[in-house]
Amino acid sequence: MNSSPDARVPKWICKGCKPKPCSPALVTDTASTQGELVTHTELPPSLSGIEDPLIVSSLLDQMKLLRVELAAVTHEVSSFRQELALLKGTLSEVGKRVDSVEARLTQLENKAPCTISESHLLEDFAKLKSDLNEREQSCLLNDIEITGITERNEENLHHVTGLIASKIGVTLDERDVVYVERSGPRPAYNETGERSRPRPIVVRLARRSIRDQLLRAARVRRGVDTTGLEIDKEPKRFYINERLTKTNRVLFYHAREEGRRNGWRYIWIREGRIYAQRSKDTAAQRIKTQNDISKV
Known part of the structure; x- marks a missing residue:
């Protein structure tokens, strides 16, 4: 290649280094494509002054994404409105039911003084209490209560019961006594080792006929005491009665x-x-x- 070093623009270039001329058809097609892109794209007024087609294309893509997101938000808002409408209907139904219950309660409260009075309730309560007391008393029909017998720390109540029965003329067998015990809270002992106020002796008998026999004998021998029973140092009167609630x-x-x-x-x-x-x-x-x- 023959060129002058001082020259800024080469005067002679070989055929291999010469740029090939562009095809007129290609230039025409490119220009027409860019023209169509800019011409046929709907641009907002704010972008009409931008001449770079790449910037315009990027902005249009972003606007399309915003439109898609806006449509999704609109759909969510629409579904939320539908759910609010359903919730409103449910609350309205619940409110109607509450109003119905309140109306029923008011109606019952207005009827209550007319149908149920305090006197009737007191009478029913007294009757129930009386029935329970009678049932409890029926469970004690085989029991007797012996009072007036001195209570000591170590005493054989079965032996004492046998002595008392023999005193009024009744013989008790061991099989006739189901159990025998002192009834009530324990009082304090005095200086002699005896209870200050003896508790009654409760005896449950196996048969009611034996209980009736003891009660009849106690009525006949009213005023009997513990003389000769070796229970008390001094004779004391004792009493045999039915056991009560x-x-x-x-x-x-x-x-x-x-x-x-x-x-x-x-x-x-x-x-x-x-x-x-x-x-x-x-x-x-x-x-x-x-x-x-x-x-x-």
């Missing part, structure tokens, strides 16, 4: 007190039931509750 025991006590004030002559117990009679010429009255005492 706590309710009947208190009721019997109140009945006797009122009977003394009002001059009632006979107040007794038979088969766990309390009876009162003013005199021999009047009829006997059964007492079940405290109200019966005031009525009688």
